[in-house]
Amino acid sequence: MTTLSRRTTLAWLAAAATAIPAVPAVARSEGATAPAVARSEGATAPAGLNPQIAWPDIELPVNAALGYGTDPDLMNPIAPWPLRLSAENREAINILGNLVLPPDESGPGAGDVDIAAFVDEWISSPYEAQAGDRRKVLNGLAWLDAQSLEATGKPFAKADAATHARIVDALMLDPVPEFLVEPAGFFGRLRGLIVGGYYTLPEGKAAIGFQGNTPMKDYPGPSDEAVEHLKGLLKHLNLPYPA
Amino acid sequence: MFDKAARSTGHDVIIVGSGAGGSMAAYALTRAGINVLLLEAGRSYDPQAEVNMLGQEHEAPLRGVGTPDKPFGYYDATIDGGWQVPGEPYTTAKDEKFEWWRSRMLGGRTNHWGRHVPRFGPYDFKPFSRDGIGMDWPLSYDEVAPWYDRTEEIVGLWGAPNGLENHPDSPPGIAHPVPKPRVYELLIKAAANDLGVPCVPSRYAILTKDKPDDVAPRNACYYTSPCGRGCSIGAAYQATTSVLPLAMATGRLTVVTDAMVSKVVMKSKHKADGVEYVDRKTGQTYKVTAKAVILAASACETSRLMLNSRNDDHPNGLANGSGQVGRNLVDTVGGYTGGIIPGLEGRPIYNEEGADQAHLYIPWWLYKEQAEGKLNFARGYHFEIGGGFRLPGPWTGGADLPKVNGADLRAAMKRKMGNRVHFSLRGEMIPNKDCYAEIDPNVRDKWGIPVLKFHWKWSDQEINMVQHGLDTARAIIKRMGGTVVNPNDTGESNIRPGGFIIHEGGTARMGDDPKTSVLDAYNRCWEVPNLLVADGAMLTSNPHKNPTLTIMALAWRACDKLAADIKQGAFA
Numbered sequence: 019m020t021t022l023s024r025r026t027t028l029a030w031l032a033a034a035a036t037a038i039p040a041v042p043a044v045a046r047s048e049g050a051t052a053p054a055v056a057r058s059e060g061a062t063a064p065a066g067l068n069p070q071i072a073w074p075d076i077e078l079p080v081n082a083a084l085g086y087g088t089d090p091d092l093m094n095p096i097a098p099w100p101l102r103l104s105a106e107n108r109e110a111i112n113i114l115g116n117l118v119l120p121p122d123e124s125g126p127g128a129g130d131v132d133i134a135a136f137v138d139e140w141i142s143s144p145y146e147a148q149a150g151d152r153r154k155v156l157n158g159l160a161w162l163d164a165q166s167l168e169a170t171g172k173p174f175a176k177a178d179a180a181t182h183a184r185i186v187d188a189l190m191l192d193p194v195p196e197f198l199v200e201p202a203g204f205f206g207r208l209r210g211l212i213v214g215g216y217y218t219l220p221e222g223k224a225a226i227g228f229q230g231n232t233p234m235k236d237y238p239g240p241s242d243e244a245v246e247h248l249k250g251l252l253k254h255l256n257l258p259y260p261a
Numbered sequence: 262m263f264d265k266a267a268r269s270t271g272h273d274v275i276i277v278g279s280g281a282g283g284s285m286a287a288y289a290l291t292r293a294g295i296n297v298l299l300l301e302a303g304r305s306y307d308p309q310a311e312v313n314m315l316g317q318e319h320e321a322p323l324r325g326v327g328t329p330d331k332p333f334g335y336y337d338a339t340i341d342g343g344w345q346v347p348g349e350p351y352t353t354a355k356d357e358k359f360e361w362w363r364s365r366m367l368g369g370r371t372n373h374w375g376r377h378v379p380r381f382g383p384y385d386f387k388p389f390s391r392d393g394i395g396m397d398w399p400l401s402y403d404e405v406a407p408w409y410d411r412t413e414e415i416v417g418l419w420g421a422p423n424g425l426e427n428h429p430d431s432p433p434g435i436a437h438p439v440p441k442p443r444v445y446e447l448l449i450k451a452a453a454n455d456l457g458v459p460c461v462p463s464r465y466a467i468l469t470k471d472k473p474d475d476v477a478p479r480n481a482c483y484y485t486s487p488c489g490r491g492c493s494i495g496a497a498y499q500a501t502t503s504v505l506p507l508a509m510a511t512g513r514l515t516v517v518t519d520a521m522v523s524k525v526v527m528k529s530k531h532k533a534d535g536v537e538y539v540d541r542k543t544g545q546t547y548k549v550t551a552k553a554v555i556l557a558a559s560a561c562e563t564s565r566l567m568l569n570s571r572n573d574d575h576p577n578g579l580a581n582g583s584g585q586v587g588r589n590l591v592d593t594v595g596g597y598t599g600g601i602i603p604g605l606e607g608r609p610i611y612n613e614e615g616a617d618q619a620h621l622y623i624p625w626w627l628y629k630e631q632a633e634g635k636l637n638f639a640r641g642y643h644f645e646i647g648g649g650f651r652l653p654g655p656w657t658g659g660a661d662l663p664k665v666n667g668a669d670l671r672a673a674m675k676r677k678m679g680n681r682v683h684f685s686l687r688g689e690m691i692p693n694k695d696c697y698a699e700i701d702p703n704v705r706d707k708w709g710i711p712v713l714k715f716h717w718k719w720s721d722q723e724i725n726m727v728q729h730g731l732d733t734a735r736a737i738i739k740r741m742g743g744t745v746v747n748p749n750d751t752g753e754s755n756i757r758p759g760g761f762i763i764h765e766g767g768t769a770r771m772g773d774d775p776k777t778s779v780l781d782a783y784n785r786c787w788e789v790p791n792l793l794v795a796d797g798a799m800l801t802s803n804p805h806k807n808p809t810l811t812i813m814a815l816a817w818r819a820c821d822k823l824a825a826d827i828k829q830g831a832f833a
Contacts, residue, residue: 085330086322088341089304092313092490095335097322118666136324140655145328192664210662213674214655218318226675228652229612231315233483239441241611248444251604255742257451260460 064188066181069197071164074157078102084144102142102152107159108134109175111208117186118212125225128216136215137208151207158204272298272515273827275536275551277522277566280369281809282795282816283557284500284508285412289817291511293824298549300520300538302558303341303365306372308501312338312491324655338372338491338499341365344760348707352714359715360760361561367518368501369559370763371809372491376466376498376618377645377687378418379806380409382427384628388802392631392639395691398801399773399782400815402429408814410435415507416498416813417479419469419616421462428624428806437469439620440484443613445605445648445682446621452740453623458733460646463622466498466810476510477503488617497617520547522566523710525554525792530574532832533792539708552832553791553823556769557816560797561590561698564768565713567779568700580769580786585779587698589767590715591803594642594688595757596727599681599746600738601660605648607676613649622646623684625805638725642688642805644734650679660746682743684734688726689805692767693718696759717759728752764808766800784819791832793819 063069084099103111115128141152162174165185170177174185188198189205216222240248252259274290276283279301287299313336318324321335328335332343342364351361364370383402388395406429413435420436430436439462442450450460467488472479472495479495479502488497495502508514519541526548528534535550556563564587568578578586625641653661653674663673701714728751735745747755772778775787784799786792795816797808826832 082329085328086335088330088343088347090330090335092311092316092336095313095316095321119670120667122668122671124671136319140323143323143328145330147326147328148323186666190664190666206658206662206664209666210658211655213662213670214324214653214657215319217653217674218324218655220317220319223652225671226652226678227610228650228678229610230614230650231317231485232612233315233485234612235481235483237440237482237484237615238612239615240444240447240613241609243609244444244611247608248447251448251608252451255452255604255740257455257740260447260450260454 063195063197064184064191066169066184067165067188067198068168069195071161071168072197073200074160076153076156076160078149078152078156080146080149081144082146097139097143099142099144101138102156103134103138103159106173106175108138110159110162110173111137113175113182114186114208115212115216117182118209119216125221128212131216131219131221133212133215137211140211140215151211154204154207155211158201158208161201161204272296272549272551274298274553274555274823275300275549276555276557276795277536278302278369278556278558278562278796279367279500279505279516280364280557280559280796281371281374281500282797282812283555284368284371284504285813285816286555286557286795286820287508287514288415288504289820290824291508291513293821294513295824295827296513297508297515298551299514299516300522300536300549301367301369301516301518302521302541303367303369303518305516305518306340306367306501308338308372308491308499309493312493314486314490314493318652318654326655333373333489336487336490338489339364339366349712350704350706351712352701352704354714354716357715357717358758359717360758361713361715361765362760362763363559363562367516368499368505371499372501373489374809375645375807376488377622377807378413378416378464378466378810379624379643380429381405381804381806381811382429384427385802385804385806388640394639395802396770396772396777399771399778405811405814405818408818409810412810412814412817415504416466416810417468417472418464418466418498420464423461423624425459425461425624426628436464437481439463440469440482440616442620443615443649444608445602445613445679446619446646448602448605448741449646449648449682449737450621452737455740456736458623458737459626460621460623463619465616465618467616467618468496469616474507477506479503482616484616485614486617521708521710522558523569523708525556525566525570525579526550527570527572527574527579527789531789533789539710544708552827553793555793555795555820556798557795560765560768560800561713563794563796563798564698565700567769569711575788580779580788580792582788583776583779585770585777587768589692589770590696590698590717590765591690591692591767591800592759593762593764593803593805593807594686594690594723594726595762596686596688596730596752596755597747597757598684598686598731598734598738598750598755600684600734600741600743601746602680602682602738602741602743604742605682606680608679610650610678613679619646636729638722638729640689640691640722640726640805642686642726642730644730645685645687647683647685648679648681651681652678682738682741684730684737686727686730686734687762687805687807688723688730690803691720691722692802693720695720698768715759719756719759723756724752726752727756731755764797764803766797766803766808769794769798770801771799772801783822784815793823795819
């Protein structure tokens with residue numbers, strides 16, 4: 019199913035090359051779907067980004083009939099729906115994954131554990147709840163490619179690290195210039211998916227230090243260290259340790 | 262194991278529905294020597310083979326989050342169920358909202374329920390006598406207490422002798438020890454107590470000691486896995502690891518699954534003959550007969566059956582001379598307040614899973630103030646509290662996703678992991694004339710059975726209660742040095758839609774008077790004594806104390822009487 023996103027991406031790129039949309043991106047973002055991103059009135063565009071490249075607005079349908087149904091095999095879970103992202107899309111997401119959560123001594127980077135596989139499963143979901151994220155991510159990837167092509171002649175996944183960093187820095191601006199409102203909304207949501215996808219992986223659980231999912235005979239309660247911390251907090255709040 | 266396709270008529274009692282009430286009825290009757298045919302609309306289900314106890318988020322589609330196919334998440338026990346069931350619609354009155362949860366599986370909702378099992382107290386059985394609203398039960402706490410005792414023995418629970426007003430404790434020797442409280446629970450307790458609000462050990466139908474049995478041995482909780490998945494080790498109570506295998510072992514229980522009962526068939530005006538059901542797999546209709554019929558299909562499904570079974574003798578629905586079938590529909594009042602507690606950030610990480618449910622909770626405490634007329638709502642609520650080290654999931658955003666990347670983001674996510682607390686309000690709804698279910702004359706389900714149409718309006722009682730709960734939870738959060746995540750909510754905006762808490766009840770209530778109630782004190786229809794109701798429909802009132810334990814206890818009590826009557830030749 020990767021042809022769909024490639025086809026829509028190409029169609030949009032062709033359109034963007036010849037015309038500036040009649041309706042500015044900001045006007046189209048009014049209403050309930052407007053991302054919660056602070057806007058910066060009248061700010062100049064960050065270097066290397068073209069404010070004339072508008073938000074693509076690709077829509078894809080919801081089809082809950084492609085879901086796993088009301089009685090899936092819980093012992094052998096599978097996501098049965100077709101995936102939407104191209105190999106290049108996934109490469110781009112893994113690059114972004116490693117910029118959001120780079121490898122360090124606590125664990126591998128989000129891109130290193132192929133966070134794009136999760137993002138692809140999520141945005142390809144046939145259910146209504148993920149449709150908004152699908153729209154954000156597909157449009158966001160197309161927008162990234164358009165910016166990257168304009169600046170470097172290469173799609174985002176093939177561009178150099180400096181281009182990646184420059185675009186990500188722009189999308190992290192707070193507040194953002196008007197023309198980055200939709201792209202920043204996309205990136206904020208993608209960061210949520212990267213973070214949530216990463217920390218629910220065994221590597222992510224280890225990296226954050228999570229302890230659990232371990233059968234035990236008796237529940238020991240808080241560790242001594244945790245109790246000491248609580249005592250300090252209670253003292254700070256002027257509360258007695260509960261009997 | 263359960264899927265015997267018996268269509269015979271050699272049974273003493275037919276039970277419709279295998280959830281909390283129906284399964285307990287089957288257990289009580291079969292061990293008293295009665296032959297039972299149990300009809301379940303959903304499929305057979307075996308938790309020992311089907312529950313993925315240790316399945317990880319990343320192994321499930323969408324990291325296991327809820328979807329329309331599995332509303333409580335991929336691993337949730339519920340099969341073929343939810344607020345919407347394909348082919349089984351319901352309707353609601355214009356501009357009104359009610360959500361009707363159905364479960365279509367052996368054991369019904371006991372496979373996924375919350376398992377909070379408070380006993381109703383003495384006040385709860387006599388609400389009208391106490392505040393002049395609603396109706397008294399035809400029973401007192403003292404009459405029900407022995408049935409709570411024996412129900413708790415078989416269900417199993419943890420609990421402590423809290424000694425609180427109108428919150429009866431179990432007699433010594435029944436309740437298992439409550440797991441040790443966690444850091445956030447101790448903090449909530451300290452802050453709540455400082456404000457004069459109690460916070461005490463909870464009562465859940467979860468074993469913390471092994472429960473050996475030749476037929477249905479159950480193990481103590483092993484402190485991991487969400488209980489909503491079902492419990493293949495039997496620690497968290499569900500009918501499919503307990504009373505159903507025990508009833509089967511008597512040799513007197515026949516279970517037919519995929520049997521969607523469409524109506525009660527009558528022998529004469531005051532005597533039920535049996536039921537008709539549709540085999541969901543083949544569409545074929547069957548009629549089965551017995552000396553008595555017990556409806557335990559869930560409150561609304563039971564009243565739907567009674568209304569759809571109307572005939573010339575019962576033109577308004579079966580056993581509905583009072584006009585109360587489908588009326589007095591209640592759910593538990595639901596509200597929510599969340600807090601972010603900076604003092605819990607960056608604290609030492611330990612295994613904070615414990616049992617999946619709250620080890621401490623906040624029971625209702627303002628009886629005196631209500632008796633003195635100081636509150637603008639008449640009945641109580643409690644808070645089920647939550648928190649702990651929770652991993653970020655796919656919906657992470659907003660305040661939980663700091664706007665930094667790299668090492669700063671890793672550090673922030675780790676620091677915030679245990680900073681949330683949750684207060685889920687569960688309150689008593691008082692029956693009102695605007696909340697009821699009737700048959701929709703225009704809509705049928707996929708088997709051609711007419712469906713329910715719901716009417717729903719909260720009264721000021723419930724709205725005021727939720728506002729009080731918001732104020733209380735906010736005060737506790739503030740006392741912990743925290744910030745409230747939903748500071749702009751009001752009682753009216755915060756209250757959950759009707760049906761959302763999945764505690765429907767009251768639609769065939771018990772009472773003293775056949776003119777104002779459907780059932781007598783032994784769950785028998787006043788007009789059809791060999792037709793009983795053993796689910797939430799029986800509830801004369803629905804205290805904030807989660808109803809399942811009471812449904813099970815009264816189902817057992819009713820069946821003990823029914824078995825004695827049958828043995829003495831009644832309904833022959």
